[in-house]
Amino acid sequence: MMKINNKKRVDHYMTVHLAVLAFLFLSIGILIYLKYILTLKIFSSMALLVLVYGFLKNRFVFEYEHSGKMISIKSYQWPSNRGKILVLETPQKKIVRIEIQEQTFRKYLILLFLNSSGRILRKNIDITFCSENEINQLSKDISNNLMKDRSGTYFL
Template sequence: MKINNKKEVNTYMAFQLVVMVLLFLITIALNHLGYHLFSRVFALAALLVLLYGILKNQFVFEYENSGQVISIKSYQWLSLGRKMPVFEMPHKKIVRTKIKEHTFRKYLIIVFFNSSGKMLKRNIDITFCSKSQANQLLRDITNNLAKKNKELISEK
């Protein structure tokens, strides 16, 4: 199963870029017409939109489940598709997952055992995934955990 948020991030970032360009064009036009105070206000608004975009740090999120391994990759919108593996783990090492939502961010929290047997927790930013994508992601990982638990019970 594959899940990604590329379409949502592309739409959001394109809208943000259009707004910034319009604000800068209005700034230039107002400055040229002699409305210096208004041009500074629009320049400040354009800079705030730019700063918001930098702080929001839009990432494209890709989830793939090959049957044995869960793979989550992430890359920035303007990175020309250079994908960075954020998390790759066999199903058998994952203990539990949940989604935690903050004011402007959404995280997938995965608790797993590392190679030395320590229990670790990993927070993965899935902010731009829709509610249905996040639920589908959580359901897919949880289904694999349930299958793993059934196998462990049947082995006993």
Template structure:
């Protein structure tokens, strides 16, 4: 199963670029016409759109489950598609997963066992994923967790 937010992030970035272009065009027209008081308002609005775009919709998240290995990649929209694995692990090593919400961030927390049997924790930022994508991600990983001998999931 594959889950990614590439189309949604690309759409949002495109809309933000169009809004920025319109705001900058408005600033130049207002400056040409001599309305210097309104330039500050349009400049502040353009700056806020830039900050919002930088903070909100910049990361593309990709999840892939090939049946044996779970792979999660995250990269910036501007990075020209350079993908860096954030997490790659065989399914049988994953012990527990949970989703934790903090102030303005959401994290997928994965507990997994290493080769010596020690349980390690990995926090993966999933803030830029929609609720549907987060639900699909959680369900897919949870369905593939290793079962205990009693037959219940180790969640």
């Protein structure tokens, strides 16, 4: 059984992010009180950039579990695990193709798999906070048992 989980990394990142924001907003409040206008503009710009960066990073917690025949993937946005949860539970043999796609601030796991009616479906799962080692393990684990076509070659 293989498990990958980035919850601790996301929790650490968000704690640091919120501490930096709290410091910046506290500084802005002090600067308003002391009437330092130029410094206030600099700290306000920094706070805005930190907020935008935090939203671009898209704080998704990723959980992967492979029990031999079934693959289970959960992805939900920090801080709650109740809201939108993307769950993919499928037999390993139904996965046709796996890709890792990197964008400017995000990384995605793209899975192509067969549904019960034989159609190929695509799921994009945010894996931004997974380490390179975890991504390599994930890719290797899933691609080891990819579905084969009739000639015996992999669909990768």
